[in-house]
Amino acid sequence: MDNFFTSVPLAQHLLEKDLTIVGTLRQNKPDIPPLMKPSKSREVHSTDFGFNDSLTMVSYVRKKGKAVVGLSTMHHDKVVDENSRKKKPEVTIFYNKTKGGVDTTDQMVGTYTCKRQTQHPAFKSGITNARRLFLKERSKELVTLHMRSRGEGCPQLQTPIIEAMERCGVTKATTQPQERSRQGQPKRKRCQICPSDKDRKVNNRCGKCNVPVCNDYSQKQVVCLNCIQ
DSSP: OOTTTOOHHHHHHHHHTTOOOEEEEOTTOTTSOGGGSOOTTSOTTOEEEEEETTEEEEEEEEETTEEEEEEESSOOSOOBOTTSSSOOBHHHHHHHHHTHHHHHHHHHHHHOOSSOOOOOTTTTHHHHHHHHHHHHHHHHHHHHHHHHHHHHHOSOOOHHHHHHHHHTTOOOOOHHHHHHHHTTOOOOEEOSSSOTTTOOEEOOBOTTTOOBOOGGGOOOOOOOHHHHO
16 A cells, blocks of 8 residues: 555554555654654664554665655564565565555556646636636726825826726816816906017006006016015
8 A cells, every 4th residue: 555545543444344454654644653763873774663453563774864664454573584685574575566556556647637628718718707807897996996086186187197087987077176276366468568469468467557567568676574564
């Protein structure tokens, strides 16, 4: 059995149904004692055994700092092949002989996939389209709030900005602020001294006769505060 599935609870459950297993354990399993985990202090090709009722745990050091932990409900003795150079335990030898199914499964999983795929362009196209529409609507809502606050805070906006706001559904009236800004200001009139062909419109008026006059035909007087009082 592969180390992805092998565990002590599974071995006990299968043993209740009169089924035995031989497999390897992953190093992160909590059932492995610290003495059976990889350690540089352990001798190469050495084996440690552990027994608990009908369970047998074997830790074999295949190289320095590397250990393979096996679990078996078929073997119950400390059997090691003393005639070979690597001195592998019987559990490891049996597992290597019968792990053809595990290797075949790993090979097929790596080669094939259980996930269905299709080359049809319209397959699940609504998933991407729905997200795109959601982002578009959400961004429009956020921008609309900003445009409304800007339109209320700015009395006068440029024409391209107003047109862009109208395309997004935000209307902005531009005539009212201009009319309010001109209320209370005197109407500009043509300078009475300049020739008629110049047609200068001014706001300045003479302080005595109150006629419109431009800067070319008027003078500014400097008066101190004492004289003004």
